[in-house]
Amino acid sequence: MPDQDPTSTSSAWLLRAGVAGAALLAIAGGAAFYFASQGRQAPQGGQDATVAVTARACEPNELTVPAGKRSFEILNQSDRPVEWEILDGVMVVAERENIAPGFRQTLSARLSPGDYEMTCGLLSNPRGVLHVTHSDEAAEAAATPTLRKLLGPLSEYKFYLIRQSGAMVDQAEALAAAIKAGDLAKARALYEPARVPYKHIEPAVFRFSDLENAIDPVADYLAKREEDPAFTGYHRIEYGLFAENSLDGLDAVADKLVADVTTLKDRLRQLKLSPAFLTENPGAMADQLAQGRIMAGEDHYAHTDLTDLEANLDGIDRIVELLNPVLEPAAPELAAKVSAQREAVRAALDGLRGADGFPPYDTVDEASRKALTEAFENLAAALNQIPDAIGLG
C-alpha cells in the first residue's frame, strides 16, 4: 500500500489554500519548508522510476521494476489535477491523489512480482503497464512470517467470530420463539440451522468450557444420560423435539440456551486473539472430530451430524484461508498438503450427499464413518504443522 510519507503530502493543498501553508509552517517546522519548496524543484534522485502523466497517457506507458519496496516519481504534465494509481485487477495497490498540474509527487509501494496497471489521468486515457519482476530480497521478505502480516488475518477472524456469534444468537432466539409458540414442526426445522453458526466458531468455544458444557453437552458423557440435570443446551432441545416428539419443559431450556449463547457472544467480542489462537485451532478442531466424534455422532435424535461436520469444516477452512497468504510463501509444501487434505475431506463429505442433501446420520454405515474419520485425521496431521511453520506464538 502507499506509504504516507510525511515529506510528500499533496501539493494541491498549497495551491488551494494559502492558509494551509501558513498553518503548516507554524506547526510542521522544518517539514513545512520542504513542502513549500517541493512544488517545482528539480527531479530528486533515488526513485526507482519516473512517470510523467500527460493529457493523453503515461510516459513511459510501460515500466519494469524489481519486487520489493519501490518508489515512483509522478510528474503531472497535464492541465488538470491527476490521481496516479497502481492497480492489481480492480484493487488499488497504491495511489497518490490530487497531484496539481506542473507538480511532482513521490509514492512508494511494496510490490510482489506480477503485472499491474497504472492509471494515467483521465479515465478515458489508456492505462499503463507495470511489470514487477522477481527479486531475492522481496522473495525472502515474503517468506518470513511476521506479526504484522498476521494482523489482517487476526482482525478478520475476530470479525468472523463476531458475525457468526450474532447469527448464533439470532438463530437460538428464533428456535426459542418457535418452541414457546408451541410449533413443534417449526422448532424441528430450526434445530439444525441454529447449530450451524455455533459449529462454525466451535474452535474458539473450546476456551470457555463452562459455556461449552452448558450449550453442547452430549448425553453419553453424563451419568444419568438424558435424565441428568446437566443435560442442557442444543441436544436437550433436540431430544425433546425428535425423541420425545414434545415441547414439554423446553421453554426453560430454550431460554437458558439463548442466555448462554449471548454470554458466549459477549465473551468472544472481548477475547484477545493471538497468533497461536489462529495457527493452533484448526488442527485442534480437526483432531477433536477425528478422535471419536465422527464415529459416535452427536445428534443422536435428529441425526443431522453431517451438516454439523460440514459447518465445522467451513469454520476450519475460514481460518486456513486467512492464514494462507502468510503460510503459502513461508511453507509452500505444507500449504499444498493442507489444501489437498481439505479437498479430500470435502470430497468425502460431498460423496455422502444425496439429492435431498445429507442423509440421516443413522443411515451412514461404519465404513463411511471410518473413511470420514481418516480424512479428518489426515487433515489434522497437516494442520498441526502450521504452528511451527508460522511460529510467532
Place this chain on the structure above:
Amino acid sequence: MRLIPVVAASVVASTAAYGLALAADVTLELVEPITEYKIYVAENTEELVKDTEEFVAAIKAGDVEKAKSLFAPTRTSYEAVEPIAELFSDLDVSIDARADDYEQGEKDPKFTGFHRIEYVLWEQNTTDGLGEYADQLQADVTDLNDRINSLTFPPEVVVGGAAALMEEVAATKISGEEDRYSRTDLWDFQANFDGSEKIFELLKPIVSEQDPDFVAKVQANFDQVDETLAKYKTDHGFESYEKLTDSDRALLASRVNTLAEDLSTLRGKLGLD
C-alpha cells in the same frame, strides 16, 4: 486479488527514515481496533445499500424534490468509509467519479453514479433519463457491500485512512468542487471527518500510551472542526456550501491540514510504515 499478499509482504520496515523516536513495533493490540473498524465500515455500507434503495425509489417515482432531499444523506455512509471503499477502483469510479475525470465532462455517458444523478437533478431539475443510472448505482453499492464484507482489511489502510480522509477534504472539499451542483459539500465534509475521527478514536488507547500530547492536540483539532461545522447544521442536515463564511472556511482549511499532517504520523507511531 493480489492485494493481501502485497500487503502481507510488507516486512521491510522503513523505521530508519523516521528515526528511533518515531519507530515502533507492530502490536497485537491493533487487532481490536481493526476489527471494530471493519464493523463500522460494514454497518455503513449496509446503511448505504438501504438508503440507496430509497433514493432510487424516489428517482423512479419521478419525485425530484424527494430525490434531491435524499442525495446528500445517502452519500454520507459512502464518504465516511472512503479509505476502504476506494480500494475497489472500478466501483469508486462508477459510484463517485466527477465530471472532471472524463474528457467530455458531463456529456460522457460513462459519467455515472452519485454525481451524474446530482447533475441531472440540480442542473436539469428532472429525473428523466436517470432510471438506468439509478439502477447502476444500486447494483454498485450492493456489490461494494459484498466485497467489503469479504475483504481482509489491510492494517496500514485502516490506520492510514484517518489522514487519507483529511487529505481528501483538503483536496476536494475545501474548494467546494465535489458537490458542485447541489452545494451539499458540508454533508460530505462531516462524513469524512466522522470517518477519520472514528479511526482516531479506535487507535487512541494505543497511541495515548506513547504520546498523550499528540492525542490531546489531534482531539482539540477534531473538536474545533466539529464546533465549526455545527454552526451550519439545520433541522435536516447542513446549510448550502455557499453559506460557509470565508473565515470559517479558512479555519477549517487550517485545521484539516494540521489534522492530515498529524494523522499521517499514525502509521509510523504504530509500526505500520
